[in-house]
Amino acid sequence: EPEVTQTPSHQVTQMGQEVILRCVPISNHLYFYWYRQILGQKVEFLVSFYNNEISEKSEIFDDQFSVERPDGSNFTLKIRSTKLEDSAMYFCASSERGLDGMGMGMNTEAFFGQGTRLTVV
Amino acid sequence: AQKVTQAQTEISVVEKEDVTLDCVYETRDTTYYLFWYKQPPSGELVFLIRRNSFDEQNEISGRYSWNFQKSTSSFNFTITASQVVDSAVYFCALSEAQSFSSYKLIFGSGTRLLVRP
Numbered sequence: 001e002p003e004v005t006q007t008p009s010h011q012v013t014q015m016g017q018e019v020i021l022r023c024v025p026i027s028n029h030l031y032f033y034w035y036r037q038i039l040g041q042k043v044e045f046l047v048s049f050y051n052n053e054i055s056e057k058s059e060i061f062d063d064q065f066s067v068e069r070p071d072g073s074n075f076t077l078k079i080r081s082t083k084l085e086d087s088a089m090y091f092c093a094s095s096e097r098g099l100d101g102m103g104m105g106m107n108t109e110a111f112f113g114q115g116t117r118l119t120v121v
Numbered sequence: 122a123q124k125v126t127q128a129q130t131e132i133s134v135v136e137k138e139d140v141t142l143d144c145v146y147e148t149r150d151t152t153y154y155l156f157w158y159k160q161p162p163s164g165e166l167v168f169l170i171r172r173n174s175f176d177e178q179n180e181i182s183g184r185y186s187w188n189f190q191k192s193t194s195s196f197n198f199t200i201t202a203s204q205v206v207d208s209a210v211y212f213c214a215l216s217e218a219q220s221f222s223s224y225k226l227i228f229g230s231g232t233r234l235l236v237r238p
Contacts, residue, residue, distance in 0.1 A: 033224055042212070042229060043226075043228040045226060109171070110168075112158075112165065112166040
């Protein structure tokens with residue numbers, strides 16, 4: 001079964017350092033997402049990406065964050081200067097399509113990767 | 122504003138008991154989607170179900186069943202004859218019409234289910 005793959009599974013970085021989290025979405029998917037989960041808390045939407053541009057982002061996704069699809073297979077999340085509060089599990093997800101307004105249609109499922117645990121020290 | 126409330130922080134049951142996880146949502150949209158995800162101890166998010174606001178039929182999948190009631194803005198999840206492997210954190214989530222193409226999910230705070238042998 002196709003799956004979303006994230007690397008690394010765990011990354012430790014020093015405060016102020018740049019970090020890049022990598023994701024390989026499912027190959028025929030066109031929509032890509034990043035979510036994060038601070039330990040013990042709810043999962044929060046960060047950003048969605050379609051057609052090589054951000055389609056929506058949350059308040060969390062400030063100027064320190066950026067996303068990129070550098071080639072046909074990878075989707076990355078960069079944090080320019082990490083802070084202690086960036087420590088969290090980061091989930092990548094992808095879907096073939098977005099949801100639709102009538103609840104019809106197929107292939108609108110978003111598949112999540114296994115997550116990258118980022119620890120900022 | 123949209124919101125998902127899972128009032129049960131943690132539930133502990135003995136194996137083979139039935140358990141219901143509650144989810145209450147708030148939205149001003151008439152078109153929306155509701156989801157349930159499972160997060161086992163290994164940490165990944167596992168999709169369980171998606172339901173759109175037009176479809177209030179209850180759904181059963183094996184030992185899992187879902188009760189969607191628009192009148193009470195609830196989308197409750199029942200596990201019948203629970204098993205130890207059901208131990209996980211379960212998240213309810215909502216997606217509104219304006220965010221459909223973005224797949225922006227608003228998650229509840231989760232309910233930790235512990236099934237004891």
